[in-house]
Amino acid sequence: MASALRYEYTVETEDLAKTYVMGPVSVKALDGISVKIRRGEYLSIMGPSGSGKTTFFNMVGGLDRPTRGKVYIDEVDIAKLDAYELAWLRARKIGYIFQTFNLIPVLTAMENVSLPMIFAGVGREERLKRARELLERVGLGNRLDHKPSELSGGQQQRVAIARALANNPVIVLADEPTGNLDLHTGLDIINLLKTLNTEKGVTIITATHDLKMIDVSDRIFWIRDGKLERIETRAQVSARAEE
Template structure:
């Protein structure tokens, strides 16, 4: 895709955690630009710094050194109130564990961020129903989370993430607790929403199915950005999402330890 306006800019970000008497450097000087409307996947093994970088972009943690800009606002300089305002209106969050409130209906979960933003109840309800329809749950709006499948709960979480028309959706392992088929549906839904609404989607993930819908993939290794690849540059062949490959699934692992193509 063509580069447009930069919506996220990470400059020289380092993050050090104190563990007992030892300082652990989770990020070691990360630079990254994300463009408006992009679908970005941040990938890397556990302990690579992937989730820490995700938290920096989302304003969920602050860097030890460096700066993070959202729409050219340095979020590390914001006070707690300003940061909460920005997160509520600029960023929608989707978590692996859904994080929807069990005692509230699907509709109530979706309208909650609108209430925090000051929208009146009638308008919030109408918009909440429209968002649930967008994710295919208009007939389930009165159901509580325990009455919904995992995939449906994640769809509620996606609708909630869109509540205040954010410029950015941050998805942390959004398919991590879903089966293969449901995970594919959620991935497609996020891509569709990105295209239709021009929303920037940034996902921290282990799920290689994400590669098929990503405009760019940011590979993180040992606290640094190892490389950034465009979709057509990826050197991993994983097949198209939704295609069944039974013969490949039944084959034993490659004797060289490589990934079957």
């Protein structure tokens, strides 16, 4: 449904760089990152604060434009998209999950999950049905009509996950999804993301410094000072940990 076409690489970046100019100072947030991310992969981008994780997330998500280099989503260069096509991409191809959940406070859980489907032009009946299914899937079947303020942090993040999946995206981008959650709730969210990754075959890219994420990741990109330090598989990380 999300895509009849299959590409080996869902995301590709070429020499991706972003420089922020603040008065006389220019800061290289990203400095030439070239990676390929496979369809269905669970990928973690790790690195200390300020290493450029979030900047990378924003570039790949089409939320910000790079200073140099290219981002391809399903082999389409997103720099070439106009505002309308970019909105279309955000609505249908990419689901976003944020550290601060970012649910719309005036809407209920059901309405929050329905929102991306409104933009994608899904009919009302179908919308409500899918929103209910998704919320049940993330374990909130009994919280459909609650507003975000009436839900705990973990529950809000579950709503956000359901919302990210609403239009059957190819990619789910999660920026510090466990950053505002306690250890146990964070683990629940990580496991939920992994299950959905396996079940639906959706590519998951998380920017995080939560080491719990390593256990479910297929590959880990270590980023430091805007550069790609190394790429490791989960096995390599645990082998290194045992040394």
